[in-house]
Amino acid sequence: MSLKVGVIGTGMIGQDHIRRLTKVLSGVEVVAVSDIDEARAAEVAPAGAQVFASDKDLIRCDAVEAIVICSWGAAHEEQLLECLAVGKPVFREKPMVTSEAAALKVIEAEVTFDRRLVQVGFMRRFEADYRRLKAVIDGATLGAPLMYHSVHRNASVPEGLYTSEMPLNDTLVHDADIARWLLSDEITGVEVRLPRRSQQGGELRDPHFVLLHMASGALVDVEISVSITYDYDILGEVSCEAGIAALPHRPATVVTDGHGIRQAIPEDWRERFIEAYDQEFREWIAAAGEGTATGPSAWDGYAATLTADAALRAAASGGLERIKMVEKPALHGAPSALAAE
Ligand SMILES: NC(=O)c1ccc[n+]([C@@H]2O[C@H](COP(=O)([O-])OP(=O)(O)OC[C@H]3O[C@@H](n4cnc5c(N)ncnc54)[C@H](O)[C@@H]3O)[C@@H](O)[C@H]2O)c1
Numbered sequence: 341m342s343l344k345v346g347v348i349g350t351g352m353i354g355q356d357h358i359r360r361l362t363k364v365l366s367g368v369e370v371v372a373v374s375d376i377d378e379a380r381a382a383e384v385a386p387a388g389a390q391v392f393a394s395d396k397d398l399i400r401c402d403a404v405e406a407i408v409i410c411s412w413g414a415a416h417e418e419q420l421l422e423c424l425a426v427g428k429p430v431f432r433e434k435p436m437v438t439s440e441a442a443a444l445k446v447i448e449a450e451v452t453f454d455r456r457l458v459q460v461g462f463m464r465r466f467e468a469d470y471r472r473l474k475a476v477i478d479g480a481t482l483g484a485p486l487m488y489h490s491v492h493r494n495a496s497v498p499e500g501l502y503t504s505e506m507p508l509n510d511t512l513v514h515d516a517d518i519a520r521w522l523l524s525d526e527i528t529g530v531e532v533r534l535p536r537r538s539q540q541g542g543e544l545r546d547p548h549f550v551l552l553h554m555a556s557g558a559l560v561d562v563e564i565s566v567s568i569t570y571d572y573d574i575l576g577e578v579s580c581e582a583g584i585a586a587l588p589h590r591p592a593t594v595v596t597d598g599h600g601i602r603q604a605i606p607e608d609w610r611e612r613f614i615e616a617y618d619q620e621f622r623e624w625i626a627a628a629g630e631g632t633a634t635g636p637s638a639w640d641g642y643a644a645t646l647t648a649d650a651a652l653r654a655a656a657s658g659g660l661e662r663i664k665m666v667e668k669p670a671l672h673g674a675p676s677a678l679a680a681e
């Protein structure tokens with residue numbers, strides 16, 4: 341039996357997820373779509389899917405067993421709370437929400453329901469290369485991680501839609517989440533430095549250099565570039581007490597010609613993380629079929645939101661901005677290092 345899914349938000353990633361849910365993965369069927377741009381929803385709706393003008397009607401529709409939300413960040417809170425109110429599993433693209441207060445409401449609603457329903461779209465955790473990197477760090481041979489260097493480069497971002505706060509509250513959340521997951525640690529403080537401004541960024545302030553302070557004492561530096569022009573480049577290297585572990589470069593055909601020897605880099609996130617998104621949804625479909633969720637949780641969404649908020653404060657203050665988390669609910673795993681402080 342297929343899991344019957346409704347998709348809210350049929351823009352760039354909504355369409356890419358509809359493609360994988362209808363053409364790549366099995367055990368799932370897209371039975372409904374909704375977007376504030378109803379014409380766009382109708383245009384991309386798979387054959388036989390119902391098109392809803394209202395997101396609430398889609399969420400409450402009896403034929404919809406689980407929901408995928410790919411709308412803009414500001415819409416996420418209400419849509420998530422509605423899914424939790426009707427007890428349906430929900431995959432929510434990052435960022436989970438855009439304020440601490442909203443993140444706490446989502447956590448509270450899920451804890452009241454007393455079963456995990458929310459999975460947040462931090463797809464890096466599902467990629468084989470990141471999983472192998474984590475296995476090495478968790479193994480005994482390299483010793484404790486001391487530093488993580490994370491490079492996050494976008495060739496460009498959508499003009500007009502991508503605003504000046506988004507390097508820190510939309511893009512950085514991936515690096516914050518993967519740092520917490522790879523190092524099994526929590527973020528306790530954030531600093532932001534602004535290097536010389538790139539002329540390629542137009543109105544946007546680009547790039548950003550971010551320093552994340554971890555509860556263990558490890559440090560994480562993050563380069564956020566959103567107008568690097570050449571391609572979509574994601575790198576990661578962990579320095580441990582007795583060695584280094586790094587993500588490999590993606591395999592690509594080696595071209596030799598009059599310009600030298602070279603390998604192509606993925607153009608954008610769709611290409612770079614294609615297998616990660618597929619695996620993320622395979623695992624979501626299995627969990628949602630059992631009425632629950634797996635992988636990045638509402639707690640992880642909350643941690644990323646706090647980091648984004650602290651980064652925005654740090655960019656304004658120029659100093660170290662501290663993060664204080666509430667106590668971690670049992671539903672979301674063992675108490676965090678911070679809760680014990
Ligand atoms: N995990 C990733 O790598 C990744 C990649 C791209 C985007 N995203 C995230 O996915 C979300 C969407 O990004 P996108 O690039 O597809 O943006 P987009 O602008 O291309 O699409 C967003 C769509 O949502 C619709 N929408 C907005 N508010 C709505 C509402 N209240 N109800 C219904 N529909 C609504 C818009 O009309 C639009 O069609 C963002 O939160 C973004 O951060 C994640």
Ligand SMILES: O[C@H]1[C@H](O)[C@@H](O)[C@H](O)[C@@H](O)[C@H]1O
Binds near residue numbers: 434497
């Ligand atoms: O929404 C996208 C997406 O999350 C990408 O993975 C990230 O690299 C971009 O910077 C962001 O704008």
